Amino acid sequence: MKLQNTLLAAAITAAMSAPALAADTMRMVLEYKPGQGDAVKTVLEGRGITVHRELERFDSLALEMTKEQFVAMKDVSGIVGVYADTPREMLETGTMGEISPFGIAQTQADQLNYAGGTKVCIIDSGYDYGHPDLPASAVTGEEGGLAGPWNQDGSGHGTHVAGTIAALGGNGEGVVGVNDDGNIQLHIVRVFNDEGGFAYASSLAGAISDCADAGANVISMSLGGALENPIEERAINQAARDGVLMIAAAGNDGLAWHSYPASYDAVMSVAAVDGGGNHASFSQRTAQVEIAAPGVSTLSTVPRGTGETGVGAVSQNGASFESIPMVGGTIGTVTAPLANCGIADSACEDATGKICVIERGGISFGDKVANCEAGGGIGAIVYNNAPGIFGGDLGTTSDLVAVSLSQEDGEALEMGMEATIAIEPMADYDYKSGTSMATPHVSGIAAKVWSHFPQCSANDIRLALRASAADLGEPGYDYSTGWGLVQTKAAFDYLAANGCKSPNSILRGGEGRAR
Amino acid sequence: MGLPYLKTSAALLAIAISATGCVKMDGKVNGGGTMNSMGGAGKAVMTFNAERCDEQPVKGQVNFQDKTAIDWENDGGVSFRANVVQAGLCGEDIEFSGDAALACDQRCGPGEFEVTFEYDSTNPQLPGEGTGVACMVDWGEGVNASYRINGMASISVDTGPYSSYANRGALSGNVQTMECPSAKNNKNDEENG
Numbered sequence: 001m002k003l004q005n006t007l008l009a010a011a012i013t014a015a016m017s018a019p020a021l022a023a024d025t026m027r028m029v030l031e032y033k034p035g036q037g038d039a040v041k042t043v044l045e046g047r048g049i050t051v052h053r054e055l056e057r058f059d060s061l062a063l064e065m066t067k068e069q070f071v072a073m074k075d076v077s078g079i080v081g082v083y084a085d086t087p088r089e090m091l092e093t094g095t096m097g098e099i100s101p102f103g104i105a106q107t108q109a110d111q112l113n114y115a116g117g118t119k120v121c122i123i124d125s126g127y128d129y130g131h132p133d134l135p136a137s138a139v140t141g142e143e144g145g146l147a148g149p150w151n152q153d154g155s156g157h158g159t160h161v162a163g164t165i166a167a168l169g170g171n172g173e174g175v176v177g178v179n180d181d182g183n184i185q186l187h188i189v190r191v192f193n194d195e196g197g198f199a200y201a202s203s204l205a206g207a208i209s210d211c212a213d214a215g216a217n218v219i220s221m222s223l224g225g226a227l228e229n230p231i232e233e234r235a236i237n238q239a240a241r242d243g244v245l246m247i248a249a250a251g252n253d254g255l256a257w258h259s260y261p262a263s264y265d266a267v268m269s270v271a272a273v274d275g276g277g278n279h280a281s282f283s284q285r286t287a288q289v290e291i292a293a294p295g296v297s298t299l300s301t302v303p304r305g306t307g308e309t310g311v312g313a314v315s316q317n318g319a320s321f322e323s324i325p326m327v328g329g330t331i332g333t334v335t336a337p338l339a340n341c342g343i344a345d346s347a348c349e350d351a352t353g354k355i356c357v358i359e360r361g362g363i364s365f366g367d368k369v370a371n372c373e374a375g376g377g378i379g380a381i382v383y384n385n386a387p388g389i390f391g392g393d394l395g396t397t398s399d400l401v402a403v404s405l406s407q408e409d410g411e412a413l414e415m416g417m418e419a420t421i422a423i424e425p426m427a428d429y430d431y432k433s434g435t436s437m438a439t440p441h442v443s444g445i446a447a448k449v450w451s452h453f454p455q456c457s458a459n460d461i462r463l464a465l466r467a468s469a470a471d472l473g474e475p476g477y478d479y480s481t482g483w484g485l486v487q488t489k490a491a492f493d494y495l496a497a498n499g500c501k502s503p504n505s506i507l508r509g510g511e512g513r514a515r
Numbered sequence: 516m517g518l519p520y521l522k523t524s525a526a527l528l529a530i531a532i533s534a535t536g537c538v539k540m541d542g543k544v545n546g547g548g549t550m551n552s553m554g555g556a557g558k559a560v561m562t563f564n565a566e567r568c569d570e571q572p573v574k575g576q577v578n579f580q581d582k583t584a585i586d587w588e589n590d591g592g593v594s595f596r597a598n599v600v601q602a603g604l605c606g607e608d609i610e611f612s613g614d615a616a617l618a619c620d621q622r623c624g625p626g627e628f629e630v631t632f633e634y635d636s637t638n639p640q641l642p643g644e645g646t647g648v649a650c651m652v653d654w655g656e657g658v659n660a661s662y663r664i665n666g667m668a669s670i671s672v673d674t675g676p677y678s679s680y681a682n683r684g685a686l687s688g689n690v691q692t693m694e695c696p697s698a699k700n701n702k703n704d705e706e707n708g
Binding site (some may be wrong): 083084226227228229253256257258263284285286287288479509510513 | 551552554555556577583584585586630654667681682683685
């Protein structure tokens with residue numbers, strides 16, 4: 001409990017200090033009286049206050065100023081109000097090692113084609129335009145953003161998100177996305193710079209308006225932060241009234257905290273699960289969590305040349321299995337007979353010149369692989385002790401090729417028979433985990449399902465995704481995974497059977513119950 | 516003349532965040548309002564007042580309710596009344612006296628008013644007592660009607676029936692940090708020459 005409280009304390013301090021309290025300058029949002037924006041802006045700029053963005057639609061300016069400038073602003077006429085701008089950040093937890101294609105099947109994305117006509121707007125760190133596994137012809141972006149060109153991505157987060165939505169299929173390389181035929185329309189709005197640090201709520205408000213103006217049906221936001229913000233909520237409610245479906249990451253603090261924009265009613269909050277449908281430990285639990293999607297060690301596109309982990313593969317008797325490279329293992333290929341090492345809590349017996357097959361649990365992954373090597377093993381497969389696949393970190397480096405497998409695949413391997421394990425370098429792809437990775441699964445699926453029912457509203461699609469989700473965890477709605485795992489074909493079937501008949505008002509988030 | 520409210524709070528904030536270390540300084544805080552529930556669908560409600568002034572004993576109270584906090588809602592939620600046992604405006608770069616009571620808890624950063632409290636649960640389903648820490652940030656809402664500035668608050672409970680409760684959010688009501696009477700008197704003396 002002490003550690004938990006310490007972690008909570010650190011998170012609270014970070015959240016509370018985020019609005020630049022301790023910095024030399026503060027980020028603020030100023031709302032001016034209608035028609036007085038130019039006059040107010042002129043006065044503020046004359047006083048040396050930086051205007052980061054004009055948000056005419058909301059009669060507001062995003063500002064940066066010192067404490068002294070803030071105090072002196074009191075005598076400026078035409079101001080309705082001023083409040084703190086709040087930071088928003090990308091919601092990935094880092095690389096772990098797992099594979100995206102399991103997420104495609106897990107969400108039934110491979111059971112429905114894309115019928116065209118819908119557009120997803122991705123608000124993120126940009127897009128590696130020209131990536132061989134990402135669409136180009138139907139991709140547009142917002143020019144002139146302060147974070148950098150929309151068609152570049154120094155961080156890699158936005159390109160990873162885009163790959164989950166739209167990576168190309170049938171080209172014989174890389175991965176496939178939820179919509180893999182290259183026809184999905186994308187609009188990119190970049191709010192994170194190459195360093196991938198904070199954006200602000202005011203930036204997000206402007207980005208949401210940009211998405212709506214670009215004709216987006218779905219806005220995908222793999223980002224979030226503490227503290228609700230008035231201008232952000234106004235932008236979101238306006239977009240909802242304009243018929244846009246907004247989807248955002250629930251947050252990665254692993255706590256019962258609201259994260260915004262996900263916890264606004266007009267936004268679907270997305271939790272992350274692993275390949276076995278288990279709630280990811282980092283995924284925040286709240287009453288606004290509405291649906292779940294794969295978000296643990298998700299393989300997708302990254303800017304060309306920046307992939308680090310490599311991609312794992314296991315094959316035996318002509319069958320191939322999805323596998324995840326263990327972080328710290330060696331890139332390479334090994335073909336040898338398999339040796340059963342149990343949980344490998346001591347040096348594996350009879351493993352000389354063989355590939356160790358090890359069950360997860362008991363001791364660290366690093367110790368398991370070390371015990372394989374101590375027994376003479378030349379490669380290691382660690383398979384799960386529960387349904388689904390997982391990613392692992394050795395905590396050190398190893399000379400062995402080491403990968404993980406699902407429990408089902410691990411138990412299907414034949415001991416004594418020859419198998420091949422490989423970790424191949426793939427510089428244009430990598431694994432990431434987070435509710436950031438779960439979010440684009442839902443965004444892509446929403447666009448795919450909607451493409452078959454263009455007469456439906458955003459609320460129709462949202463309610464269909466809720467109603468057709470595969471229940472996870474506690475029976476019925478729960479705070480960890482919402483209504484359950486998003487299901488593409490089931491959502492299609494739901495709308496085909498029930499039609500589009502939802503109300504036009506802004507829905508309640510999460511379970512949808514009235515407060 | 517005294518500073519207008521906004522200027523007073525901004526001045527306190529400026530002093531607090533211009534210093535180093537993170538030590539409690541004299542000051543007063545009061546306010547209340549609603550903020551988001553800890554993960555729940557409803558709102559948390561709080562009122563508070565606390566002061567560390569002029570070498571007098573620290574005093575104040577905190578009342579807090581979060582009936583929809585998702586880990587307690589099935590037991591009637593979080594609800595307590597508390598007495599303030601330590602308080603002060605956290606500032607950096609102050610020469611530390613070595614008095615542990617003046618060191619700010621790591622949960623409260625510079626510019627935040629820290630309140631350490633001992634509570635009694637007011638939820639009969641979860642009786643008991645415990646301790647916790649709240650941090651308040653004054654963004655100047657209140658007297659200055661032309662500004663719509665929210666305060667912010669965080670609260671975390673260390674012991675007792677609500678141990679591990681932790682929440683933070685924008686406060687829809689008000690947070691007012693104020694100087695102690697002696698500081699105001701000193702300022703008046705200076706201004707009167």
